[in-house]
Amino acid sequence: MSTGSHPNRSGTDTFGLDWLSVALVLGGVLLLYYLVPMASLFLSVPAGDIVARLSNPAVVDSATTSLLSASISTVVATLFGLPLAYWLARTDGAVTKVVLAAVVLPLVLPPTVGGIVLLTVFGPGSPLGDAASAAGISLTRSLAGVVLAQTFVASPFVVVTAKAAFEGVDQTLEYASRSLGKSRLRTVRRVTLPLAGPGILAGVTLTFARAIGEFGATMMVSYYPRTMPVQIWVAFIELGLDNAYPVAILLVLIAAAALLILNTVASNPWE
């Protein structure tokens, strides 16, 4: 039985609109909202001007600090994160849930709060902070401080993504490897890690991208040496919006590179 007001088989109703088109129009608005400001950023400053300002010592210093600290943070997060991810992927129970919640906590915590939390442990006046300064290492207002802040905020990405990647490796393959006489460690190295590789790389990329963009916790823990996000803030406050553009563009390019990696060699966890 068919009446005029019912949608036909192709899903088109009497007005000639189908739901997929409506979805595209509504989604398109949001899509433009993402892309137009990006384009606008690149168009707002002449290209020559950007290159000139990029050679500014403050900009170079911040880029160096950011690349170095984000690299260290990513290595630290991966080194400690992969074993945790593997453990989370291969255990099941109440304890696993609690540990996973702890891992996700820095993701949902406002970064500035994360910074405060870190200061209570590493800051001046805290036992650990004082012990470190006595040993000649400053855990705040130092590269170490930047790394501490970035690792806190960014490491959950590698743990959560690698956990999913490990879970994607059929446990039967690990049993098979071990029944062939290979130890657990050798099994992880030769079977699990290679198969989880693209997923782990995605986690590492996301961690690096998050670390290099970290602002809130870094501001609290280590205002100096300035990272790129802090440099943007300083340039914006002291010299105006125009002066914040070059570093912003640098960060956009790094984000684009991360996206490229996610969509090529790594396996995009959100695909």
Next chain:
Amino acid sequence: MTLELSGVRTAYAQFDFGPVGLTVADEVLAVLGPSGSGKTTLLSLIAGITSPDSGSIRIDGRELVGLPLEDRHVGMVFQEGALFPHMTARENIEYAATASDRVDELATLLELTDVLDRRPPTLSGGERQRVALARTLATDPDALLLDEPLSSLDAPIRTRLRDELHSLFNSIDIPVLYVTHDQRTATALGDRIAIVRDGDLKQVGSPSTVLTRPASRFVARFVGNENLFEGTVIDRTADGATVRVGDVQFQSHASGIDASTVTVCIHPSRVEVEAPSVSDGGRAVNTVTGTVTRWLNEGSEYRIEIESNAGSITLAASVSPPTFDRLALENGTEVTASIPRQSVHLIPERS
């Protein structure tokens, strides 16, 4: 090598496994049972994927319980092969091989030389299982466990690989446990068959024993023994018993039957179907005269049902196609079915 299980028991939330005692020498034990019966649990316990709550598992006296998988020297072929997808067939076998010349030796034996450089996703189901088998054999295991390796294959390939496995198993002198839910595979490959149900071994015996002399009604049904009739023991002699089912009398070799009510069990393949005999006085022993009420072409044989003239018995029989044609069988055809005395099996169990 001898694999010995004693008192192996493990409890799950859903079901209890064991206690199971079992001895497997250099032979193929086909482990047959419905899904969820504990077949795979049995293999997991021996391989070391799961640990028993109690009991002992030994190979030539060497205790396996407590050892991790990698130290057990027990080879396992998993259901879908569990090949490492990032390695070629050759790399898969090399990964396991104790000596490098084993790879080519096994590849030749299992006809894999042409596919050695391919990755598992590009292999056919049969090739994958052969690579999995080669990989396991490359470790020279003390025992071989196979978990339904043929179940995902198409019928022609399954039959071919089954025949290949049969000759392969003959050439290796280690205990082999072959898990399957398919009775034909079990009888074809097993030197002995173990019937598993609800985590327990219900019967262990030669294929013909399990087929024609099932220990229980469950085993009988599971191996396709549909002819189960409740009967009354009317006579006992030193070398057998006579049982009445309706108007039919069956003589059996079975001795030591105490119960007065038993289940008569006759495997359909042991029923001989002939044109109706005129000399049948109606009291003949081990014969059923009646009409065909159903028939089914199962390919290599026909399965027919014969309802006795008095209507008290419906007997299933397997009939070869030549016999089926010669007797011109169809619904309503009158036939006489006779069963040799030794094929009348009695189970001391009521329905």
